[in-house]
Amino acid sequence: MPSDIKATDTKxxxxxxxDRNQMAARAAEELEDGMYVNxxxxxxxxxxxxxxxxxxxxxxxxxxxxxxxxxxxxxEDPDLINAGKQTITELxxxxxxxxxxxxxxxxGGKIAAAILGAMEVAENGDLANWMIPGKLVKGMGGAMxxxxxxxxxxxxxxxxxxxxxxxxxxxxxxxxxxAGVVDRIITNLGVLDVVExxxxxxxxxxxxxxxxxxxxxEATIL
Amino acid sequence: MKKVYGSAAEALDGLLTDGMLIAAGGFxxxxxxxxxxxAIKDAGTKDLTFASNNAGVDDFGIGxxxxxxxxxxxxxxxxxxxxxxxxQYLSGxxxxxxxxxGTLAERMRAGGCGIPGxxxxxxxxxxxxxxxxxxxxxxxxYIMEEGIFADLSIVKAWKADTTGNAVFRKTARNFNPPxxxxxxxxxxxxxxxxxxGELDPDTIHLPGIYVHxxxxxxxxxxxxxxxxxxAA
Numbered sequence: 001m002p003s004d005i006k007a008t009d010t011k012x013x014x015x016x017x018x019d020r021n022q023m024a025a026r027a028a029e030e031l032e033d034g035m036y037v038n039x040x041x042x043x044x045x046x047x048x049x050x051x052x053x054x055x056x057x058x059x060x061x062x063x064x065x066x067x068x069x070x071x072x073x074x075x076e077d078p079d080l081i082n083a084g085k086q087t088i089t090e091l092x093x094x095x096x097x098x099x100x101x102x103x104x105x106x107x108g109g110k111i112a113a114a115i116l117g118a119m120e121v122a123e124n125g126d127l128a129n130w131m132i133p134g135k136l137v138k139g140m141g142g143a144m145x146x147x148x149x150x151x152x153x154x155x156x157x158x159x160x161x162x163x164x165x166x167x168x169x170x171x172x173x174x175x176x177x178x179a180g181v182v183d184r185i186i187t188n189l190g191v192l193d194v195v196e197x198x199x200x201x202x203x204x205x206x207x208x209x210x211x212x213x214x215x216x217x218e219a220t221i222l
Numbered sequence: 223m224k225k226v227y228g229s230a231a232e233a234l235d236g237l238l239t240d241g242m243l244i245a246a247g248g249f250x251x252x253x254x255x256x257x258x259x260x261a262i263k264d265a266g267t268k269d270l271t272f273a274s275n276n277a278g279v280d281d282f283g284i285g286x287x288x289x290x291x292x293x294x295x296x297x298x299x300x301x302x303x304x305x306x307x308x309x310q311y312l313s314g315x316x317x318x319x320x321x322x323x324g325t326l327a328e329r330m331r332a333g334g335c336g337i338p339g340x341x342x343x344x345x346x347x348x349x350x351x352x353x354x355x356x357x358x359x360x361x362x363x364y365i366m367e368e369g370i371f372a373d374l375s376i377v378k379a380w381k382a383d384t385t386g387n388a389v390f391r392k393t394a395r396n397f398n399p400p401x402x403x404x405x406x407x408x409x410x411x412x413x414x415x416x417x418x419g420e421l422d423p424d425t426i427h428l429p430g431i432y433v434h435x436x437x438x439x440x441x442x443x444x445x446x447x448x449x450x451x452x453a454a
Contacts, residue, residue: 060393061323061324062249062250062252062393062396063249063393063395063396064392064393069451070449070450070451071450071451072450072451072453072454073450073453075450076445076448076450077392078252078394078443078444078445079252079253079380079391079392079393079394079443080392080393081249081250081252081393081445081446081447082393083249084447085249085250085251085252085303085446085447086447086449087445087447087448087449087450088449090392096390096392096393096395097395098327098390098395098396098397098398098399098400098427099249099275099323099324099326099327099396099397099400100327100328100330100331100399100400102324102327103323103324103325103327103328104324104328106324107324107328107342107343107344126347137301137308137311137312137318138300138301138302139298139299139300139301139302139320140299140300140320140322140323140350141299141300141323142299142322142323142324143322144322144323144324144325144344144345144348144350145322145323145324145325145344148342148343148344148345148346149324149343149344175348175349176347176348176349177348178346178347178348179346179347179348180347
């Protein structure tokens, strides 16, 4: 089942509040029984470990619904990978389709939610996670289609970058992946919703005070 | 009409011209037309534009054509796995047109269906939308994207019958059907060619009408990232 998926990188974040696994567990609470969901690379991949008894179907945008866990050693199949190009397995409920059909279901609003990482998020819901000009030119992959098409966009990321600067901003400085697309932000410090006029504090991470979260945030918190 | 050819080089004979636009199937290096790419390398065709989700890795897939400087431009959604690509792009030797992955897939599908343009919300408000027509539908803003009409399609399937009816395997299907559809001519490589009637007509993923030339070959099928779980 999806809950068996183990991501390669499970190291705990050394920052305050929730670690990576706790953030993933909190993000998993956003998912409801019966949902079709797309999980991004990084911390979002860990969310699959915390879905418990809920019947969640994971979409892999390279053409699969019902993504199973990594294979046992020796069972890897070069024809069966996820969107992160990792070897995976299928489940009894799995279906396969081509890329146009895959993004048809994304663009068509059939996928209930996407949980994605981010470089920056702004208080108006803008998201930047695909490019650092002059530095990093890997491409947006399916991220632009996902944030424009799915029902609900949930960002899971560290609240600050490695220089201690807020990643939750008044306005994004990097090229956007989508404008006004983010619904909820889950960071190591807590949970914020994008609402009219700014961000609304939904929840604080364990051991984090509201003052600490506000001090670590550039964006307007109502 | 005979569609089955003896080798990748034979199947591409007379189809390759410098500066052409080629649509290629595959996601990462999964389900790529590795034999046809090798044959294009051997043919030495230059100034190619590839519409392909990725650019392979340094020494496999489209990467082998980057090494020989046969590629002028890539239309792709993600090129992060290829160091030589980065080097050529950052030094200005290679043009790159980033397309969101779903937009790229739909551009191919649309081209193959005779649809010159379509509207999508993907990329609205981002640099992808710059210079593109914006239009309101039902209170939402969309941008127009154009169908891709390629000179040649190169794709890989699992099995096909001699008329080109093709079946793909698991996630190796990916961009192969839309890429196959959008070319004036489509050349397909498969792991096994069978006689008509051996594939169940109800399970054909790509009808043979889209496939003009066909070869059978042995595929390396390299894995980009092996990930496993501990034994139970």
